[in-house]
Amino acid sequence: MFEIARSELIQIFRNRLVLVTGLIIPVAVSGFFVYQHEIFSDLGSLGYVAAIVLFSVTAFGLYTTAVTTLAARRQDLFLKRLRSTAASDPSILTGLVLPVTVIALIQVVAILIVLGVVSTSPAEIPLLVVAILATMAMMVALALATAGLTNSPEHAQVTTLPVSLAVIAVASWVGISGTENLAYVKRLLPGGAATELVMNAWDGGVSLADSLPLLIPTVAWVVLAVALAGRLFRWELRR
Amino acid sequence: MPTSPVVDVERLNVTYGDFQAVKDLSLRVERGEFYALLGTNGAGKTSTLEVVEGHRRAASGTVRIFGERPQDRRAVRPRMGIMLQESGFSPDLTVRESVGLIGALSGRTDDVDRVLDVSGLTHKAGTRVAQLSGGEKRRLDFATAVYGGPELVILDEPTTGLDIQSRDSLWAAVDRLRDNGSTIVLTTHYLEEAQQRADRIGLMHEGTLHREGTVAELTQTLPSVISFALPDGAPEPPIVGALNGAFHVETFNLQEDLHRLLGWAHDTGVELQQLAAGPTRLDDVFRALDAG
Structure with missing residues (x-):
């Protein structure tokens, strides 16, 4: 697994397109939100700014890059090559998405530290950590499922749009309008409960007992996406 | 005491939708044997090999490699090198990185420089796969298949796109593997290669194994x-x-x-x-x- 992850890391840094679209653009977008945090926190709260940063990086960085990577490796028959070795399927997939996941995690942590420095620190850091990890797990699982519907890296530009735009839209909807109305709908949508959890962790004022159940919809999305990936994911191009 | 076959295929059927690519095929390859599976285009050779390699599931029938299911990679792959028909390497990795990666994952141990030398790729060690010619990619494929000197080597059209010197050095490397007791399974369109080297040949046509035997028996x-x-x-x-x-x-x-x-x-x-x-x-x- 770590050999595959190492080779993926090498490839990420050698491929300028992936480097720019997957790593630099999400950071630039997030940097804009941090720079304009006073304006965006007026719309919702600082927790909303943190959530939108989290989803900008995980949607446009982690999720999109993971789908593109898996489609490219399938198209190059590299997945088939890896399956010609003694490596198991889970270790191959983990190795392929691990570098981009770690990079996204570092990006999120770094940007949120900057946000905390230029504004106020999060109220519940452990809860924020849990929310970040759950969100990343959801986006990786959604990437595996989406990769099953994606024939090529070029096709990934289309297939990743619905989920990417949906999670950003849901995060903004929940962040700006709150969950007083349509709470169940907002929490069941992908990223809705995770946004609320991030806001609770950053802004404070909500008990842990009220916040922790918000993990359930996110975990449910992970389970659903993994089940979908199990049915949809293909190791080779269709004949 | 008879030894169990390295490759044991029993009444194999492979289908793609309504199309039956392989029909009721049975064959055995014994330890140390050089077996060539030949056939016309679409005869079912690659489908058969893909099941043997564990890349494709059979519609029915059984396949055993060293007595194990081919899908049991942890048990089978360390003993088995596979040269795929199509390359399947990441274009942004170098030749050395590709051999090192696939070798490390194979469950076998070897010296990457030795394998590059055997495959005639030493001078291309630092070149990215995207910049290799078709023949060089085939040699890279061969390098990963023979990494660690596996007991069974499957060669799917190994010399396609190779010049004569590269072919000769590839066959010399295969001969050394055989000297060390490796079992070879080959498919090729170059019949003279099979005729010169194979202990036994299986002739496939329209999904079935029509005939099987030594060159003398077939001719x-x-x-x-x-x-x-x-x-x-x-x-x-x-x-x-x-x-x-x-x-x-x-x-x-x-x-x-x-x-x-x-x-x-x-x-x-x-x-x-x-x-x-x-x-x-x-x-x-x-x-x-x-x-x-």
């Missing part, structure tokens, strides 16, 4: 050919088989008939024109198979 069922022409006024030769003025004689007793013909020519002072004679080749068996 002895078809006659050899003697052809020649005679000058005007020459007497009738001792063997028959005229074809458009020339003589085209099919024989199961090439040496004796040729000896008789040459003796007759010598005794009568007749010059045999355009004389050609040769044993049945695998190509002829193949053509006969394809003609039905």
Whole structure:
């Protein structure tokens, strides 16, 4: 697994397109939100700014890059090559998405530290950590499922749009309008409960007992996406 | 005491939707054997190999590699090197990185520099895969297959796109593997490669294994050919088989008939024109198979 992850890391840094679209653009977008945090926190709260940063990086960085990577490796028959070795399927997939996941995690942590420095620190850091990890797990699982519907890296530009735009839209909807109305709908949508959890962790004022159940919809999305990936994911191009 | 076969395929069927690519195929490859699976395009060779490699599931039948299911990668792969028909390397990795990665994942140990040397890729070690020619990619594929000297090596069209020197060095490396006791399974369109090296050959056609045996066993069922022409006024030769003025004689007793013909020519002072004679080749068996 770590050999595959190492080779993926090498490839990420050698491929300028992936480097720019997957790593630099999400950071630039997030940097804009941090720079304009006073304006965006007026719309919702600082927790909303943190959530939108989290989803900008995980949607446009982690999720999109993971789908593109898996489609490219399938198209190059590299997945088939890896399956010609003694490596198991889970270790191959983990190795392929691990570098981009770690990079996204570092990006999120770094940007949120900057946000905390230029504004106020999060109220519940452990809860924020849990929310970040759950969100990343959801986006990786959604990437595996989406990769099953994606024939090529070029096709990934289309297939990743619905989920990417949906999670950003849901995060903004929940962040700006709150969950007083349509709470169940907002929490069941992908990223809705995770946004609320991030806001609770950053802004404070909500008990842990009220916040922790918000993990359930996110975990449910992970389970659903993994089940979908199990049915949809293909190791080779269709004949 | 008989040993269990390295590859054991029993009544294999492979289907793609309604199309049956492999029909009721059974074959065994014994330890240390060089087995060539040949066939026309679409005969089902690659489908069969893909099941043997564990890349495809059979519709029915059983396949065992070293007595294990081919999908059991942890048990099988460390003993088995696979040269795929298509390359399958990441274009942004170098040759050395590719061999190192696939080698490390194979469950075998070896020295990357040694493998690059064996495969004739030392001078390309730092080159990215995207910049390799088709032949160099085949050699890279070969390098990963022979990494660690596996007990079983599957070579799917190994010399396609290789120049003559590269072919020779590839076969020399295969010969060394055989000397060390490796079992080889080959598919190729270059019949002479199979004819020269294979202990046994399986001939596939339209999804079935039509015939199987040594080169001698496969070729002895078809006659050899003697052809020649005679000058005007020459007497009738001792063997028959005229074809458009020339003589085209099919024989199961090439040496004796040729000896008789040459003796007759010598005794009568007749010059045999355009004389050609040769044993049945695998190509002829193949053509006969394809003609039905």
